[in-house]
Amino acid sequence: MINRGYAAHEMDLPTDSEHPAAEPLPRPPLPLPAPPVFLPPALPQTYDLAPAGFYTARLQPPPDPGQFTPAWRTLFIAGWIGVLLGFAAVWQACRVAGVAPWWLGPETNRRSFIIISMPFMAPFTAVVAGIARFRVACYIGVAAGLVTLAVAYADRNRFPGVAVVEAFIGCAGLLISIGAFAGRMRRPR
Numbered sequence: 700m701i702n703r704g705y706a707a708h709e710m711d712l713p714t715d716s717e718h719p720a721a722e723p724l725p726r727p728p729l730p731l732p733a734p735p736v737f738l739p740p741a742l743p744q745t746y747d748l749a750p751a752g753f754y755t756a757r758l759q760p761p762p763d764p765g766q767f768t769p770a771w772r773t774l775f776i777a778g779w780i781g782v783l784l785g786f787a788a789v790w791q792a793c794r795v796a797g798v799a800p801w802w803l804g805p806e807t808n809r810r811s812f813i814i815i816s817m818p819f820m821a822p823f824t825a826v827v828a829g830i831a832r833f834r835v836a837c838y839i840g841v842a843a844g845l846v847t848l849a850v851a852y853a854d855r856n857r858f859p860g861v862a863v864v865e866a867f868i869g870c871a872g873l874l875i876s877i878g879a880f881a882g883r884m885r886r887p888r
Contacts, residue, residue: 771882
């Protein structure tokens with residue numbers, strides 16, 4: 700006995716010639732030719748055309764006695780940049796509020812650029828001293844803090860609110876500089 704259901708099922712199956720796997724596989728690609736002789740050998744993990752050693756870290760020499768340690772140097776520079784930004788904020792707030800401290804002058808009769816830049820020169824000098832790794836950077840910072848306090852002292856009668864903010868900014872710079880004395884390298888004993 701022949702089972703017709705089974706035979707009908709066999710007829711629906713594709714034959715080997717109709718099956719997609721019966722097609723021959725494509726040829727693999729040819730290997731790449733050898734590099735020319737005049738090129739230097741490739742370094743492992745080379746991603747660009749920069750010379751070897753271009754991205755290696757350059758070690759800084761150790762700080763000399765009197766210079767900041769790297770962490771204190773970063774703190775000193777960041778603190779005095781904060782003082783610069785604080786004075787820029789006071790400048791903007793005074794312009795928006797219509798207040799004219801002595802170093803800005805009224806909006807209708809502005810001071811010269813030299814006078815306007817006076818509160819910024821002392822903090823800028825402290826930042827440059829920190830970046831340049833001067834041994835006297837702490838002393839320059841203390842002097843810059845006193846100069847910024849003098850800016851606040853000049854505004855105490857006309858605009859006491861602005862003078863308080865300037866005094867806080869100046870005290871912050873002064874305290875950063877005084878605290879940075881702890882971060883100076885000592886002479887070996």
